[in-house]
Amino acid sequence: MNPEKPLHDLAGHDAFSRTFQHGQLTIGFISPASGYPDSPFPGLSDQAEIVQSLDRSDAAALWLRDVPFYDPSFGDTGQVLDPLVYAGWLAALTQRIAIGTAGFVTPLREPVITAKQITTADQLLGGRFLAGMASGDRPTEYPAFGVDFATRVERYREAVALIKTLTSVSFPRLKTEHFGHLRGDIDLVPKPAASRIPIIAIGRAGQSLEWLGEHVDAWIWHGDAQRMSEVVPHWREVTASRGFVPFGYGAMFDLDTDANAPLQTGRVxxxxxxxxxxxxxxxxxAGVNHVALNLKPTRRPALEVIAELQEYVLPEFAVGEDPAAM
Incomplete structure (x- = not known):
């Protein structure tokens, strides 16, 4: 298979293609796309204005985190709101930006209900939903759900398979160990508005790169931004037989008021x-396809940061509305 060709059944998926494209890097934002450096809890009163500003910009995607509980040892609650409920609200506020999860804690969510929520959000968004799936990095949450943290790797694999099957196959058959049993006599509705729901791994989810390379449509990692391009060659190697499987990462981000300030990497x-x-x-x-910026550390007003990026940075890393014509 030609490594420059996209996964065949996502080639016509507009939101996926605008977010991930061979030889291109796009920029997205992690919700709430505003700063809250001194608190684990962001303010949400200005979210409508921020989201609509991003929707008018050349930002490719807005990513919604899934944090069921406030754990003081982690000190961050993301956008606080449930990501799949939030995605429905965003459907009424936006027209073009892709909405993704980064990522919902797959082993703790019942996959049949999650599949229903995902396809509902995708219908409301007109096919703009990207299903980012994570295993969760907070062991303290697992007892509240009655789930053994040690089973998260297997539960993640089964949930991915079950959600994929439910959202893309009519009257499917599938038996799982940790979740349900599909016997071919019922069918999930609605199905996705687009060709299918793109499945994106957020973090490693306890899996090998080989497993991720075989079962997901893209991979978003995290860490020191300076080192992210070093991951690309290995990722391309393990996905070579499938064609182009995108790679991106998320990073804490703070835009300096001095346009000429040198870049510092690391935690932020x-x-x-x-x-x-x-x-x-x-x-x-170097082959990085997407960067999701988390504005939590910034003290500048979010709309000011977004406006500066839109004027000077985002257009350079935007993919057109018709990727096939490029």
Whole structure:
């Protein structure tokens, strides 16, 4: 298979293609796309304005985190709101930006209900939903659900298979150990608005890269942004037989008010817009396909940061409405 060709059944998926494309790097944002550096809880009163600003911009996607509980030892609650309920609200506020989960805690969610919620959100969004699935990194949450943390790897695999099957196969048959049994006599409704729901691994979910490379449509990792391009060669190697399977990462981000400030990497990606633009261009050339920016550390107003990025950075890393014509 030609490694430059996309996965065959997602080639016409507009939201996936605008977010992930061979030889391109796009930029997205992690909800709530605003700063809350001194608190685990963000303010949500200005979310409608922020989201609509992103929807008018060249941002490719808005990613919704899934944090069921506040755990003081982690000190961050994401956007607080349930991501799949939130996605339904976003459907009424947006028209073009892809809405993804980053990612819902798959082993703790009943997959049949999750599949129903995903396809409902996708219908409301007109096919713009990207299903990012994670295993969860907070062991303290598992006892509240009556789930053994040690089973999360197997539960993740089964949930991915069950959600894939329910959302893409009519009257499916599938038996799982930790979840349900489909006997071919019932069918999930609705089905996706688009060709199918893209499945994206968020983090490693306890899996090998080989397993991820075989079973997901894209992979979003996290860590020091400077080192993310080093992951690309191995990822391309394990996915070579499938064609183009995108790679991206999420990063804490703080845009300096000085446009010429040098870039600093590590726990937080910090710098001025000139260095940032040059850095993303190098990563694009190295094969990184998407970067999801988390504005939690910033003290600048979110709309100010988004406006500066839109004027000077985002258009450089935007994919057109008709990827096939590029």
């Amino acid at each position: 990606l910090h710098g001025g817009r000139h260095a940032l633009k040059a850095f993303f261009a190098r990563q694009r050339d």
